[in-house]
Amino acid sequence: MSKISNVRLPNAAVVNYSPEQFNQLIRSLEQVILQLNSTYTPNISEDTLSALAWFGGGAGSLSTGTVVKNYIAVTSAYTVTYQDFMVECTSGTFAVTLLSAAGITGQEFEVKNSGTGTITVTPDGSETIDGAATVVLAQYDAVKVMSNGTNWIVV
Numbered sequence: 001m002s003k004i005s006n007v008r009l010p011n012a013a014v015v016n017y018s019p020e021q022f023n024q025l026i027r028s029l030e031q032v033i034l035q036l037n038s039t040y041t042p043n044i045s046e047d048t049l050s051a052l053a054w055f056g057g058g059a060g061s062l063s064t065g066t067v068v069k070n071y072i073a074v075t076s077a078y079t080v081t082y083q084d085f086m087v088e089c090t091s092g093t094f095a096v097t098l099l100s101a102a103g104i105t106g107q108e109f110e111v112k113n114s115g116t117g118t119i120t121v122t123p124d125g126s127e128t129i130d131g132a133a134t135v136v137l138a139q140y141d142a143v144k145v146m147s148n149g150t151n152w153i154v155v
Contacts, residue, residue: 072084078095078096078097089119095121096111097124100124101148101150108146110145121137127150
């Protein structure tokens with residue numbers, strides 16, 4: 001932390017504090033800031049999770065220039081989360097429901113059917129995927145969607 005070199009306030013007609021008093025005040029403020037920084041716990045909200053999901057296509061982590069995207073394998077009805085990126089449906093016939101596209105512009109999800117059943121990808125509420133109410137995936141089909149803030153588009 002840099003030290004303030006000008007100990008007088010600009011345009012102050014009368015100086016009420018000596019340079020030593022200002023230095024003591026600065027040291028006290030530095031201690032308060034240090035204490036606040038060491039005890040601060042961020043409040044994780046849905047907006048924060050949305051931002052994390054957007055930054056890396058999931059709550060992926062950055063490591064030496066590599067983006068690691070989250071993968072989950074499912075065998076029954078599933079609703080994606082902000083942390084998901086790739087949802088692999090490994091068996092059965094069921095639906096995978098997307099989050100609301102509102103407020104998460106740029107968020108991407110990919111759904112792959114590697115099982116023998118049929119997977120129906122369903123948007124939230126009255127939202128659509130490229131104008132359709134659902135996308136049906138046969139064995140080995142996949143779809144990658146991105147939120148445009150209102151609906152889902154296939155990319």
